[in-house]
Amino acid sequence: MKTELLIVGAGAAGIAAALAAWEAGCRDILLVDRRERPGGILPQCLHEGFGLAAYGAELTGPAYADRITERLAQTGVRLALGTEVLAVRGDKTAVLSGRGGLSEWRFERLILASGCRERSIGSLPVAGTRPAGIFTAGQAQEMMNLRGQDVGREVLILGSGDLGLIMARQLVLAGKHVIAVIEQGPRCGGMARNYRRCIEPYQIPLRCRTTVSALHGERRLRGVTLRNLDSGAEELLPCDTLVTALGLIPERELVRGLGDPDWLSYVGNCHRVHDLADSAAAEAEAIGTRVGGELAV
Helix, strand or coil: CEEEEEEECCCHHHHHHHHHHHHCCCCCEEEECCCCCCCCCHHHCCCEEECHHHHCCCEEHHHHHHHHHHHHHCCCCEEECCCEEEEEECCCEEEEEECCEEEEEEEEEEEECCCEEECCHHHCCCEECCCECEEEHHHHHHHHHCCCCCCCCEEEEECCCHHHHHHHHHHHHCCCEEEEEEECCCCCCCCHHHHHHHCHHHCCCEEECEEEEEEECCCECCEEEEEECCCCCEEEEECCEEEECCCEEECCHHHCCCCCCCCEEECHHHCCCCCCHHHHHHHHHHHHHHHHHHHHC
16 A cells, blocks of 8 residues: 555644645645544643644643644545554555554655653662552543543652643642652753642642652552652652653654654654644644645645
């Protein structure tokens, strides 16, 4: 099978690239995503803060996803959901696994919009056991917002990036006790507006220059050892849940080893980590316009 433009990832960036390429004149686009619905992580982001640049209004993640997928439905872009791209080869072929089984596609151009993955607790030199009750912020968000699952009661958040701050507020609103947000840096790592919205109104303690040095518990987490990075002093802090927001890593494993071919473009968080979905989409739109125009010639 063939397509002129293959786009991997149907999040904000992938959809923006597809829309821009279509509007630039490319009429043979295949947009692939492993999830069963378009929008990437947007459907699990119930907080507002999306779409201000694009639509002049602060939308929730699902509302933002609805707007861009409605626009996508008005084009002829082919959307393959529940489909995994298993391999991309240097001869411009890709192996896909979807509802109909395996298929091989030839393409002229590839736009990678695969997003990024979260750093886990395993990326830190943390001693102790590995009990239940330890989640990345994205995992906790998905469990609560998409699956309706509980994560715990006494919660410590490690990392004060934007997702960590947003999850701190959501957990408080869900009736959890957020003991503190722990940050190894000298100040809050997230945007000032998220600190004002998510931390200050709920009087959640922010402890800087601090990290988790050990985990305690067998079947379920029962506490952590905190270490002050300036004094070296340690303390045992009881908790049953640890939510980590340790940063994001651009996801490029699919094309690792291919070098930098002229038919490959990166957009969104697999290119560089963006603070806002609008920023990722704007970058993707510019690249989609260029690639789509080149294919339309």
